[in-house]
Amino acid sequence: MKKYRCTVCEYVYDPAQGDPESGVEPGTAFESLPDDWLCPVCGADKSAFEPVEQN
């Protein structure tokens, strides 16, 4: 599963970690996050995220 980076604050969403503080279980793909999920660091919406290119 791909990681996604917030273009506003550079926070990286890692599916392996999820976002437990917002009730998102580890193992949740970015695509499966609810549409109203917000960046836990800056509050930007999902559209501000870009996939992180894997090396």
Added chain:
Amino acid sequence: MAPKELKPGIYSVGASDPDRELFDELIPLPDGTSYNAYLIEGSARVALIDTVYPPKQQELIHTLGQLGIKNIDYVIANHAEQDHSGALPEVLKAYPQATVVTNPRCKGMLMDVMPIPDNRFTTVGDRETLSLGDRTLEFIYAPWVHWPETMFTYLREDKILFACDFLGSHLATDDLFVKNESKVYQAAKRYYAEIMMPFRAAIRRNLEKIKDLDIEIVAASHGPAYDRPKFILEAYRDWVSDDVKNEVVIPYVSMYGSTYKMAQHLMDALIKKGITVKPFNLIQTDIGELAMALVDAATIVIASPTVLAGPHPAAIYATYLVNALRPKTRFASIIGSYGWGGKMTDQIKGILNNLKVEIIEPVGVKGYPQEEDLISLDRLAEQIWIKHREIRIVGA
């Protein structure tokens, strides 16, 4: 400040701060502000909703004393920011039986910034209730208005929503309820523009979350309470909508008048096309006014000269703020004069990376604008008008 009764047994006990001129050492406060805290007496227990800014904490303690409050059972912390939570340690000292009631995230943030021991807290879940006897508090998680831990408290029997910063306004006033809606509208819009605007998506979600609540009064933590809540809820719905107005915001700075001449020419051309223009001289402007103009404008054009091989620092500061505030602006452009070179327009464009805007071809001019430069500006005005027509905010 003397306590003011919202309803029998419910008092506004916070502090007014008419002398404060800057918030966060950033935001001008032309009308000062207030830090509202509310005391609720139930038949069995007493709750305090939020506290005040630490320099005003003795005022809060004094007001509670004036009311003859001997015991407080719960202090509800809707938000960890210190202008509302900062007096918690003092309140807990004055009322040793009191427990801080908040959500787990807010608890963690409070413990990060002030010395409150773990055993003084109790945490609540979303939609959890707490009985005061004949009155019931319901806690509603409302993340990102404007921090991740923000929460509302709803007093069910009295239909009062304690919304903390959400829906508030920076106004130092003795009015318990809104008296002059147009004045409060302006102050609330300024407040929205300065701190809430980046979180439009979260606001929409939270407005949706409370839409079925029966709300008679909205008591926010800054400014007067709303006894006609429809007024502020509708204003917020308008501000967070995707609708933009046929307006162009033009923040400008000019050293020897060339960039000003360009801005002026562009403004005239836009006005002739029936577009509303909102210019801001960045050397004098109150950034709150600029932020407010960005709540609805379809387009922003930043006008800067080139100095020290780049944009004027005042233009960089304003652009940085615009980018951080993430307005719903749809189009942007940049204009300015330079002496011999530089990458002013690219640098400004680079700072606007958070905005989902379409950049309209910038106009850079060497020296004082000549006839052909003015024609380029006319073309820019024409482009803006076409874009506005495409999104149907001007007639065809």
